[in-house]
Amino acid sequence: MIHQANLSVESQWQKELKQSYTKPKDLLNYLNLPVADFEKDFEARKLFNMRVPRYFASLMEKGNPNDPLFLQVMPQIQEFIEKAGYEADPLKEHDSEMPGLLHKYKSRVLIMFRTGCAVNCRYCFRREFPYADNAVNKEKLTQVLDYISQNKQINEVILSGGDPLMANDQAIAWFVEQCESISHLKRLRIHTRLPVVMPSRVTKELIDSLQQSRLKAIVVLHINHHKEISEQLILACSKLNNAGITLFNQAVLLKNINDTVHTQVLLAERLFDSGILPYYLHLLDKVTGVTHFNLTEAESKKIYEGMLAELPGFLVPKLVREVGGESSKTPVLP
Ligand code: SF4
Structure with a gap:
């Protein structure tokens, strides 16, 4: 049996998930970083959506564009660089025994x-x-x-x-x-x-x-x-x-x-x-x-x-x- 108190604990993470940053501008504003300096990077979101839970953002250092957590999740213009040796399926996973x-x-x-x-x-x-x-x-x-x-x-x-x-x-x-x-x-x-x-x-x-x-x-x-x-x-x-x-x-x-x-x-x-x-x-x-x-x-x-x-x-x-x-x-x- 699932108790009411436990249900509310579980819904907490699902609620947090919905509040994640999905727009670079919102994350930049939260981190007190100048939006104009990053506008060129926004396009990279078309290649791969941005998603950053607010809790994870709270671990980042405000005002620091080189924060190691920020760099892992912020879309960057360099994502458009194509280079030999880089491919869509480097691990050859796209054909599996059965879906999933x-x-x-x-x-x-x-x-x-x-x-x-x-x-x-x-x-x-x-x-x-x-x-x-x-x-x-x-x-x-x-x-x-x-x-x-x-x-x-x-x-x-x-x-x-x-x-x-x-x-x-x-x-x-x-x-x-x-x-x-x-x-x-x-x-x-x-x-x-x-x-x-x-x-x-x-x-x-x-x-x-x-x-x-x-x-x-x-x-x-x-x-x-x-x-x-x-x-x-x-x-x-x-x-x-x-x-x-x-x-x-x-x-x-x-x-x-x-x-x-x-x-x-x-x-x-x-x-x-x-x-x-x-x-x-x-x-x-x-x-x-x-x-x-x-x-x-x-x-x-x-x-x-x-x-x-x-x-x-x-x-x-x-x-x-x-x-x-x-x-x-x-x-x-x-
Ligand atoms: S590295 Fe892991 S957590 Fe991050 S996007 Fe890929 S599968 Fe998801």
């Missing part, structure tokens, strides 16, 4: 559980993904569950998107129950950025669904910069940790955002202090429109070597790149 399902790894399947996100990160490798063709409703999810039932080598389900936590708690609870009835499944993993941009998404109902399941739950957050780890997020993470849910982080190495050893060390330390283990540090996936975020492989390796020198081994994420068509992530060795 990717079965790249033998023992794991990835489900595009929800096609939207609470925030639109400008560097996103799925910014050109045909989400409309891959949206999953209950009927398609039932087909996906049949596929999992018939493939006994699958022991882990990964919910991705978009952002799977865009689904409401009832939809997640239903899906968790369906997975529980498939005896060869052991783990449920959720890849999400939503708690980072809106910690209120970590509701009691969500925690209860994951905690009460026989499946071992893992939440992989996406945090690129230590400034994204607020006290509210730390509180949400401690609730997940207390419920026995394992927390990992994956980040993307981004030019002018987190491209120094110092920033990466601060991120790793703050993640650990918050009960989250650094898991992967990804090189940028070369989707069209993201050239201005890219670091060369040599630059990336240099930063990584600095991290190896400064951090204890358990706080160093694996440096990886995704190669389209490959069945696993490719390690980038210093």
Whole structure:
């Protein structure tokens, strides 16, 4: 039974979501940045919509056009740059086994559980993904569950998107129950950025669904910069940790955002202090429109070597790149 008080907590994040900034001008005004300086950038919204929760904007430094959180979400004119090596589908994901399902790894399947996100990160490798063709409703999810039932080598389900936590708690609870009835499944993993941009998404109902399941739950957050780890997020993470849910982080190495050893060390330390283990540090996936975020492989390796020198081994994420068509992530060795 869902109590009234809990319903109001859940509706809180949905209400917050609706209040997100979708126009650059509104975000710039909030941050006390001169709108005229950015007008040339507004066009980039045609390539990929802008969406920034107000909570995430509140973590940005007002008056600072180089704020590392602002740079991740503000449309920029450079997104129109076309360059060899950058393509619409760098990970070769657009043709899947069935709509909404990717079965790249033998023992794991990835489900595009929800096609939207609470925030639109400008560097996103799925910014050109045909989400409309891959949206999953209950009927398609039932087909996906049949596929999992018939493939006994699958022991882990990964919910991705978009952002799977865009689904409401009832939809997640239903899906968790369906997975529980498939005896060869052991783990449920959720890849999400939503708690980072809106910690209120970590509701009691969500925690209860994951905690009460026989499946071992893992939440992989996406945090690129230590400034994204607020006290509210730390509180949400401690609730997940207390419920026995394992927390990992994956980040993307981004030019002018987190491209120094110092920033990466601060991120790793703050993640650990918050009960989250650094898991992967990804090189940028070369989707069209993201050239201005890219670091060369040599630059990336240099930063990584600095991290190896400064951090204890358990706080160093694996440096990886995704190669389209490959069945696993490719390690980038210093
Ligand atoms: S939250 Fe993840 S999937 Fe959504 S836009 Fe950001 S990087 Fe892409």
